Amino acid sequence: MSVQAPRSVILIRPHRFTPNPATAADNAFQVSGDYPDPDVLAAAAHEEVTRLAKALEASGIIVHLFEDHDHIRPDSVFPNNWLSTHAGGHVAVFPMYTPNRRHERRADVLELLKARYRVQDVIDYSGLELDDVFLEGTGAMVLDHQERVAYVARSHRADPVALERFCTNFGYEPMVFDATDSNGTAVYHTNVMMCVATEFAMVGLDLIRSESRRTEVAERLRSGGRTVVDLSHHQIREFAGNAIELQGIHGRVLVLSHRAFRSLTEAQKELMQRSCTLLPIDVPTIELAGGSVRCMIAGIHLSPRRASDPGLQHQEPNALANPEVLPV
Template sequence: MMLGCNSALAAAPALGAAFACGAMRALSTSAAALDSLSLGADVPLLVRLPSRPWGAAASLSKAEVQAAAGKAPPARISVVRDCFAAFDQPHRPLNQLLKPLGPSQLAAAASLASDPAARAVVDCYSLQGDRYALEAGPGAVATDLLDFLKAHRQRVALLPDVALPGLERATPVVGTTKGVRQSSNEVLMVAPTAFGFNEQAAQDNSFMHAAAKPGEGGNELTRQVLREFAGLHHALTQVAGVKVNLFEHSLAHGTPDACFPNNWFSTHPAGEAAGGVKQSTLVFYPMKCPNRAAERREDIIKVLRTKGYEQEYDMAVHEANKKYFEGTGVLVIDRINGVVYVDISERADRALAEEWTQRMGYKELVAFRSSDLRGKSVYHTNVMMAIGTGVAIVCADSVRDAKERQHLLSSLRRTHEVVEISLAQMDALCGNALELEDGRGLPVMAMSTQAYNAFTEDQRRTMRRHVASLVHAPIDTLERVGGGGVRCTLAEIF
């Protein structure tokens, strides 16, 4: 791979090289530095033309393309345009937008995805004689640059700035180059078709508020929660492009909290945890409440097994000894760097946390205790923190022990930009967010509308430096009665 920003750059290493293009060119007909980016023989050469195109052209001269590419004219090119830049604004050199990392791997400026005004588009041309003719068919004109990269099977790491030194050590880059994903494009959800207040779970979940039990009060509670859940499902599938394996439950199942499936199983691909996970693994977990243990339905397990996991790890056997460890409710996992965070509670046994860390091949366990505004133990780790590819959310104030708090923050800051939330924001379930991959393979942060509104604008801006979008939907009733947010409803499938 080579970024042809100038003739000197041709000799620079493609991987890990610092890019050294000159100042931005003016958007005029004046001559400009060479600006092209090769992503391999199977991908059209990305080109910035010497003068600004004001849209796609029916054809381009071969000489004009060669002036931009600085090499023998390729068979196909894709001209990059800043279509939302004003007429007098300089356009961005390609080295401010993209940086090759390896075969079919590159870093991209997160603003290309998160800021509509910063989007770039491409027009595709094929060489015909002495001119490049605009290609016909879908995707030939004004295709979003990130969609173009997806169509050409490029694995993209979103970063706030692709020109920063030491880029190869950034967690998104490490994940991309090693083929380890923090987030998935596929989840399992259970629609709350028999939802109701769960008295068993309320014993140690202070986020829950009493309401009708399943089947009581004319089922209006269930219907209201279902309307909210349907809106969340729509936002995930139709807006974000997430694949959802959707199940339901009935009163006969006796599982009022079945819509929180992430607590009883998790999935892990081979190579996760910096190579610590040797085989793809399906894990089952011991649940504290009997009616939550009943959520481990054989019909769902059979579907999970069709995914072809190489091994199963059954921790549910510990229920007999009244030792509990409730899945990715108590595990907040840095899948790329191999660090797992656990808030020790009645639902998170420390010995089981240590067993999981060792058995799964993770490098480090960061354990602590946290409490909420009411001074009660936080029942699940995923209520007070979340980890994405490049950004982490944490309520450090909930960890009262100073040494534990400092260890937690220092561990997160080694690998992520950290958004610290207050106890009040934790109460609004700001910590109960989950990074997913959208339909383009880009990270998005899913959360409830209550959580979204409780974040400050600066906090939302920080998250958007690392994700393509913040996806949210109102699930107020589910949060108030069930005591869990969007993250709790999502069990990732890897």
């Protein structure tokens, strides 16, 4: 088992998916222009989430799959931006930069966590939105759960006040840096340029503007015993940094998109496959919205309740079967 790689995840399967026009201004990964017919687009996104859920389940990962029929939540497929979970029974709910994304926070997801896992507290930072203070979860932060480091590319989606509060409450060391793509555009979410796994870390070091800070980030990652896989600007554009390591029944699995997988070199793949299995999933429709597989997955770093625990006594005997589909 790995502290870094969770065995359970939450996915949201949208029925009315569309790239969010409200996020296009600062998300350089989002595709603008003419999209397919809305019904065709929504059906394709629905199928891609279904495909991801089935692939994770086949690897032995517990999937809690929630449905979203609402048209007011175009980015609901990305739950990792409003929710994170942490060992010891701690849950965080985050303030979102774009007003129409604030509808994505769901009480039924939190209730599921409390019923199936040992939750000691839920710290809700969403009230910071009233002061225009934002921190978009594990999109804005890439968390090293082993070394307790929060890596953060500076942006208005990662306010230093909210970051300080989170790191104080949850016991992380913040490591903040400025990062831009090849066009000089600021990176909107750290998890598009960086992935921390158990034995390696994938990171677009050249995107970090300060040479000294670039060296510090690489050294901090290596200090925990990890190999650093340096990603090029092209690989970052192909979402190679937007991956997540999960714990499968036969070992650790690195989940990423087919597009990201194709951008990796054979040497990079060989290095990563020494410690985990690569699991590429095709999600081209979801990627139109500027996020990929990592953004679609909210990992659950909580201890599961036993079947005899009071919180589970009302459940059917097979209630923990995968995947679990919960309507809204």
